[in-house]
Amino acid sequence: MLAMAAACTFQYGLPYLIPAFRAEGLTLAQAGLLAAAPTAGLLFTLIAWGAAADRWGERRVLAIGLGAAGAILLAGITAGGLRALAACFFLAGAAGAATHASSGRLILGWFAARERGLAMGLRQTAQPLGVALAALVLPSLGRREAFAFLGAFCLVAAVLVIAFVRDPAAPVAPDALPPGTPYRTPVLWRIHAASALLIVPQFTVATFALVFLVDAHGWDPAAAGRLLAAGQIIGALGRLAVGWWSDRTGSRMRPMRQVALGTAVVLAVLAAGAGTGLAIPALLLAGVLAVSPNGLAFTAVAEYAGRSWAGRALGIQNTAQNIVATATPPAMAALIATTGYGPGFAAAIAFPLVAAAVMPTRTESAPERAPSARANSPGRR
Template identity: 60%
Template sequence: MIPAHRRWLILLVGLLAMTAGCTFQYGLAYLIPALRHEGFTLEQASVLIACPTAGVMLTLIAWGAAADRWGERLVLATGLGLEGLVLVAARWAHGTVSLAVCLVLAGALGGSVLASGRLILGWFARHERGLAMGIRQMSQPIGIGLAGATLPALGAGGIGVPLVYLGMFFLVAATAVVVLVRDPDRQPAETPGERPASASPYRTPVLWRIHVASALLTIPQFTVGTFALVFLTDARSWSAVAAGRLLGGAQVFGALARLGAGYWSDRSGSRMRPMRIIAVSTGVGILALAGAAFAGSGLAVPALLFVGVVAVSTNGLSFTAVGEHAGPAWAGRALGIQTTGQNAVAAATPPVMALVIAAAGFGASFAAVAVLPLVAAMFVPIAAERADPAAASGGRADPEPADSRA
């Protein structure tokens, strides 16, 4: 048995690891000036910025399968440690190709973090998991904020120092995993009344429906996240500095929204009902944004902020639901599939939406995007969640955390 404070310490280590991953994957854009200072063109810099995401998508499912087999502690420590070493070594990479290879490799190793989540499923009871996963999902806004606060200054003389900084961040996180993290005891292979551990949860459509709904909800999230600054400067005539400050502050509320959604799901005993309500709210909010954009109304700004906060709040709910329905034997692979789909859609959204906005304008583009969260709401499998209490408890009849049985 481990005390409650140790479980929350393990969660904080997971948050540290995820923050390191998000600082690297989503924060490299802050190094574009440093890359251009070293002679890379804007096109070359854009390719390099996309390399970590490309690497992540190559290995997420494999890392998830490794976590199912050997536990998350080994997988996290290995991936984080090797990623840190690769980034430190990338300081001496010369040319676009060699640097791109290092960044793709680092991203591939970083998939070990993004495919994780089994620790929360094992150490936290169902009534705690939504909040715990919400804390874990705060890593994205924290990582982006940390990147914005540190990487531009560190990159004043080039990209060498920022790469070493990111590498050391991963090495510190890997050390924390080795020292402080413990995998929960493995559950028996089968318990009467439960799905056999060897049976694939993908034999029913529940996980597929969650994956589809989550992928659709990624599109409004990344549409607003990518083009909010452009909308405020081009359509509302804001200065880039003022728009950046406003959107930076909104990141704080986005992180709190993830916490609130997780807490709501714990108290209501459902992941899917809050997810559907948030999906509908996102669609309605984007419709309001589209209408305000068409009319040239100042109400577009509060509508934009509302969507920017609400659209990100389902991430923890879907992640928790996937892990709970998949059960201990399949959680890693299912979470890997979930994250791969979301990353693929996220990578495609900015270039596609840029073409749509250029052709149709902001109002029509937002109106088209508003349909997607409403469709996603129809895919959310609320009835299946009510009919499968064992899956709702993470594939176990006993919903208590593993430390109560250790």
């Protein structure tokens, strides 16, 4: 959780530096581009880091990735100009991608099936907790101080990974892998697609919540950051709740579908009331619902892929999500700059509706039958 939080604080918390970027003369579109740079870096290394975790184990990959990200961020303290800043965030994102597949693979190895929903929910709380920390800290810092904080956080997390993380079992040798892949059926592809679609409302709200409160409702940036930090903490609790819910029901996809439909409803309320007081609670609720089902998708992917393929499958899962995450901030920034916040939020409504239609709810038992999962299923702790 700490490793994920350290990475997510800079990978997904940069929207809280948008006021600082704009104070340096950048436009909203340019600041949105910087906010998307770490997720762009993720795209180039997620699958490779996942394959490395499948081959060499999680602990080593986590420590190397976090250490490299921290060093890059500290080196970026002296960076100046849009291109240098974007390059620094891009490279740090590429290094920090190691946390995503590796930490999910650890959950699959250490927890039994009836515990994984809650355990993966705990792991996934690292993202809203990291973003909450960014909301509390970054608005009050200058850009250079923010680089120092983010880099130091990653380095401390890397040291703690070395000290405390243990791989659940020896990595599976390549020649011991079962024949074929879990991608022979459309199940994993549908889970990837649904998860990617749900990224659009999540990143639309997360990226523009602060500037929406400041620009449209006249909030002070620090006060808005504190409110949104509270929302992120509630979102973290929401991930735990839906993870526990999925363990109790024995289903990952059905709870995920219901949360997706709820997200669409709340976005409609937010879009309709963007200029009224109703927008504030709707914004918070949309942020909570949008992040809540993320852990369910990761659990379903890891279970269906099995231990021998989990690193790569989670890498593909993260790649699909981050392709959409990279495109969402600049695309929504351009739309909002042209049409306003209400139409921008309204444009996000279609994505959770399509995601709900794509989810493979009729194949919930597939992970138990998949050869890779059966051949490599972990025992009790």
